[in-house]
Amino acid sequence: MTQRQLLTSAHWGTYRVEVTDGHVTGLRGFEQDPDPSPIGPGIVDVLDGPTRIKAPMVRKSWLEGGQGTAGNKRGTDPFVQVSWNEANRLVARELDRVRNAHGNHAIYAGSYGWASAGRFHHAQSQLKRFLNCIGGFTSSKNTYSFAAAEVLVPRVLGTFRGHLDTTTSWESIASDCELFVAFGGVPLKNGQISQGGTGAHVQKIGLMAAQEAGVDFVNVTPLRSDLLDRVGADWLAIRPNTDVALMLALAHVLISEDLHDRDFLDSYTVGFDRFAGYLSGETDGLAKTPEWAAEICELSAETIRALARRMARSRTMISVAWALTRQDHGEQPFWAAIALASMLGQIGLPGTGLGFGYSAMNNTGLTRTSVNFGSFPQGFNPVPDFIPVARVTDMLENPGGCFDYDGQSYEYPDIRLVWWAGGNPFHHHQDLNRMRQAWAKPETIIANEWCWNALAKHADIVLPCTTPLERSDLALTPKDPYQVVMDQAIEPIGQARDDHEILRGIAALMDVEEAFTESRTPQEWQRWIWEGSRQQAAKEGIELPDWERFQRDGWVKVPVPETPTIMMEAFRKDPMANPLDTPSGKIEIFSETIAGLGYEDCPGHPAWMEPVEWLGRAEPSQLHLISNQPRNKLHSQFDHGSVSRAGRPKGVEPVTMHPDDAAARGLNEGQIVRIHNARGACMAELILSDAIRPKVIQIATGAWLDLDGQTCQHGNPNTLTIDKGTSRLAQGPIAQSCLVEVDALRDSQAQHRAFSPPEIQ
Ligand SMILES: Nc1nc2c(c(=O)[nH]1)N[C@H]1C(S)=C(S)[C@@H](COP(=O)(O)OP(=O)(O)OC[C@H]3O[C@@H](n4cnc5c(=O)[nH]c(N)nc54)[C@H](O)[C@@H]3O)O[C@H]1N2
Ligand SMILES: Nc1nc2c(c(=O)[nH]1)N[C@H]1C(S)=C(S)[C@@H](COP(=O)(O)OP(=O)(O)OC[C@H]3O[C@@H](n4cnc5c(=O)[nH]c(N)nc54)[C@H](O)[C@@H]3O)O[C@H]1N2
Numbered sequence: 190m191t192q193r194q195l196l197t198s199a200h201w202g203t204y205r206v207e208v209t210d211g212h213v214t215g216l217r218g219f220e221q222d223p224d225p226s227p228i229g230p231g232i233v234d235v236l237d238g239p240t241r242i243k244a245p246m247v248r249k250s251w252l253e254g255g256q257g258t259a260g261n262k263r264g265t266d267p268f269v270q271v272s273w274n275e276a277n278r279l280v281a282r283e284l285d286r287v288r289n290a291h292g293n294h295a296i297y298a299g300s301y302g303w304a305s306a307g308r309f310h311h312a313q314s315q316l317k318r319f320l321n322c323i324g325g326f327t328s329s330k331n332t333y334s335f336a337a338a339e340v341l342v343p344r345v346l347g348t349f350r351g352h353l354d355t356t357t358s359w360e361s362i363a364s365d366c367e368l369f370v371a372f373g374g375v376p377l378k379n380g381q382i383s384q385g386g387t388g389a390h391v392q393k394i395g396l397m398a399a400q401e402a403g404v405d406f407v408n409v410t411p412l413r414s415d416l417l418d419r420v421g422a423d424w425l426a427i428r429p430n431t432d433v434a435l436m437l438a439l440a441h442v443l444i445s446e447d448l449h450d451r452d453f454l455d456s457y458t459v460g461f462d463r464f465a466g467y468l469s470g471e472t473d474g475l476a477k478t479p480e481w482a483a484e485i486c487e488l489s490a491e492t493i494r495a496l497a498r499r500m501a502r503s504r505t506m507i508s509v510a511w512a513l514t515r516q517d518h519g520e521q522p523f524w525a526a527i528a529l530a531s532m533l534g535q536i537g538l539p540g541t542g543l544g545f546g547y548s549a550m551n552n553t554g555l556t557r558t559s560v561n562f563g564s565f566p567q568g569f570n571p572v573p574d575f576i577p578v579a580r581v582t583d584m585l586e587n588p589g590g591c592f593d594y595d596g597q598s599y600e601y602p603d604i605r606l607v608w609w610a611g612g613n614p615f616h617h618h619q620d621l622n623r624m625r626q627a628w629a630k631p632e633t634i635i636a637n638e639w640c641w642n643a644l645a646k647h648a649d650i651v652l653p654c655t656t657p658l659e660r661s662d663l664a665l666t667p668k669d670p671y672q673v674v675m676d677q678a679i680e681p682i683g684q685a686r687d688d689h690e691i692l693r694g695i696a697a698l699m700d701v702e703e704a705f706t707e708s709r710t711p712q713e714w715q716r717w718i719w720e721g722s723r724q725q726a727a728k729e730g731i732e733l734p735d736w737e738r739f740q741r742d743g744w745v746k747v748p749v750p751e752t753p754t755i756m757m758e759a760f761r762k763d764p765m766a767n768p769l770d771t772p773s774g775k776i777e778i779f780s781e782t783i784a785g786l787g788y789e790d791c792p793g794h795p796a797w798m799e800p801v802e803w804l805g806r807a808e809p810s811q812l813h814l815i816s817n818q819p820r821n822k823l824h825s826q827f828d829h830g831s832v833s834r835a836g837r838p839k840g841v842e843p844v845t846m847h848p849d850d851a852a853a854r855g856l857n858e859g860q861i862v863r864i865h866n867a868r869g870a871c872m873a874e875l876i877l878s879d880a881i882r883p884k885v886i887q888i889a890t891g892a893w894l895d896l897d898g899q900t901c902q903h904g905n906p907n908t909l910t911i912d913k914g915t916s917r918l919a920q921g922p923i924a925q926s927c928l929v930e931v932d933a934l935r936d937s938q939a940q941h942r943a944f945s946p947p948e949i950q
């Protein structure tokens with residue numbers, strides 16, 4: 190074991206680990222981090238204890254009846270502890286049965302989720318590599334974060350991920366931007382996170398530096414707290430899901446007052462005239478004037494006009510939060526923002542133009558290193574079947590059914606076995622009551638988990654995995670300059686095994702151990718990943734320390750380019766030499782390709798379409814529910830830990846409501862309420878605030894699901910959200926389009942069992 194102080198890295202930052210007598214006693218922020226996140230220490234009190242899964246478990250009726258037993262006992266049945274040998278044997282036998290009887294496409298292992306940081310022990314990579322060794326599996330495409338953008342933006346701007354990676358840096362904003370218009374704000378709660386790890390939290394510093402340099406902010410969101418009060422932003426409390434109408438009206442003003450940049454539109458875009466025809470009402474008889482938008486967004490026409498003029502006369506950055514894709518027709522806000530930024534003509538210039546979500550992560554707006562770090566190879570999946578990630582319930586409900594996606598039609602496979610490692614569908618999916626019904630259909634469900642969350646409780650075979658503190662790994666990412674050794678701080682708890690070791694054991698029974706491990710130990714794999722990274726770095730002229738030195742030091746800071754990043758700079762400088770990867774090589778304000786698909790819910794240019802649920806078509810008693818990212822954890826991770834629980838004094842998740850809405854319902858601060866609609870219900874503690882727009886309520890995601898009938902006793906908002914695709918183009922999730930009602934709870938206190946383990950026999 191190393192002599193230096195132990196280090197660990199997580200999506201929420203890097204920490205020094207304090208260990209006493211073989212127990213983790215604390216996590217302290219990394220000394221290089223000016224603004225460490227309080228999320229990390231939330232793991233300490235739950236590493237061990239009743240919520241920890243300490244041995245392989247099999248659901249009782251599944252064990253007694255084999256596969257195919259009544260799946261609707263999932264979530265209520267007791268579990269039986271088995272040995273690792275027995276668990277491995279059961280899994281290997283079941284995989285064999287399913288692939289022989291139905292083919293490998295009957296195995297669904299899209300296994301979406303964030304898992305933990307670390308390049309080797311990445312749960313999904315481990316699972317997918319193993320399944321690829323035995324003939325493959327049905328996979329998933331895109332993310333819950335921004336599926337609509339992942340499909341739309343490449344078609345109109347050449348790439349999405351590429352632009353995310355080259356988001357204009359905060360330095361450039363501080364030096365060259367005058368007006369930062371943030372649709373969805375820049376909530377610092379989200380900047381605690383960077384996928385794959387972060388050494389230094391700089392989002393707040395970047396934001397404050399911009400403000401101090403004189404940048405003005407406009408916070409377009411139903412929630413004032415989406416931008417730090419100190420920034421002094423103008424708050425436009427827009428009705429949820431109506432940003433497209435606002436953007437169209439801003440565009441309308443630019444044209445009618447001749448404030449748009451014709452030269453930019455001519456040289457860098459195609460299809461503006463078609464869009465202009467839509468804006469003027471030529472194509473649908475409806476001019477997208479500020480007066481038109483005012484009714485939809487409930488902002489005054491004068492406010493809209495003034496904002497358009499201000500954007501035109503300033504050096505302006507438009508930021509669109511990723512949340513704006515997680516709504517019905519979630520393709521449109523990003524496309525409308527692209528069109529609007531094109532009309533302002535500042536794309537590709539320092540500090541201005543467009544940014545896809547400064548709201549989302551610490552690494553958005555951070556200049557990246559050019560090093561292409563190595564990872565654990567997943568191998569090749571011979572099964573072509575896939576689903577857009579959020580169509581999982583549809584798939585389970587409807588084997589053989591058809592779906593559209595990105596221009597083609599596909600069939601849902603008939604899934605017999607589901608395997609999840611490193612994600613929590615009982616956290617991330619919408620309409621969980623509906624998902625739970627569909628979840629009863631597959632013959633077998635396997636989960637690799639370390640804690641008794643709802644996923645583990647709803648599985649048949651639970652394979653207990655380690656946490657990063659119980660294994661060694663490497664946190665390497667080009668999105669952050671700090672590359673960190675993740676030390677093994679303690680021995681695995683109970684019989685927990687690393688995902689790799691779990692799968693190696695099963696691979697051995699299925700005669701693919703050698704293919705799976707390539708005869709390398711985990712240590713040898715990590716060294717292999719590091720050596721590959723060193724070679725990649727050398728090609729970029731960057732010298733990384735050798736393995737021994739890296740292990741000894743524990744971390745290294747990789748140099749980043751000194752010049753700030755400017756998104757689409759090369760295209761701006763020379764669009765002929767650096768065309769975009771679109772059919773025209775330019776920004777497609779109208780896309781012939783998308784128009785040619787004939788999707789009524791995604792036409793050929795940005796358009797306003799009413800969401801399936803919104804305040805413009807609501808009963809007087811209905812409110813719009815925003816379920817955004819939680820401030821004191823990542824999704825459902827460590828919800829049972831001290832940090833998350835401290836944010837929940839009454840044991841249920843808080844919900845924020847405007848005092849006028851509370852008064853209209855006779856509700857009081859601190860009361861436990863029941864939020865409900867036709868899909869389900871959840872309990873929450875009422876918090877009153879005038880920093881939320883009337884008619885909107887907000888509840889963070891992440892409370893572990895505890896269903897009593899259709900009601901989550903703990904406050905999981907995905908009992909309420911709709912499970913529907915953004916459009917036939919991207920089929921992304923639409924959690925943010927959701928109407929609910931709120932009533933007082935008759936009993937004074939909700940009781941939940943979210944943190945109670947299941948009965949074990
Ligand atoms: N209503 C609503 N729903 C949403 C959203 C929203 O805004 N509103 N946002 C969506 C978004 S953007 C996302 S990304 C998703 C996130 O959804 P998920 O990524 O599925 O959520 P997590 O809670 O991070 O799930 C990670 C799981 O991996 C487990 N885990 C951690 N480390 C390991 C490991 O080493 N091995 C194994 N086997 N398991 C491990 C954790 O215990 C946890 O259960 O949620 C989506 N859902
Ligand atoms: N602490 C913490 N940070 C996280 C995460 C976490 O779980 N915890 N998750 C990470 C992940 S996986 C992701 S994908 C990113 C997500 O990053 P985002 O999508 O930016 O995060 P959200 O908090 O869901 O949404 C940002 C804000 O958008 C606003 N909003 C919602 N609907 C609308 C609308 O219709 N119009 C307007 N104008 N505003 C709206 C909400 O008020 C919300 O606070 O965050 C990452 N950061």
Ligand SMILES: [Mo]
Binds near residue numbers: 333334335
């Ligand atoms: Mo996400």
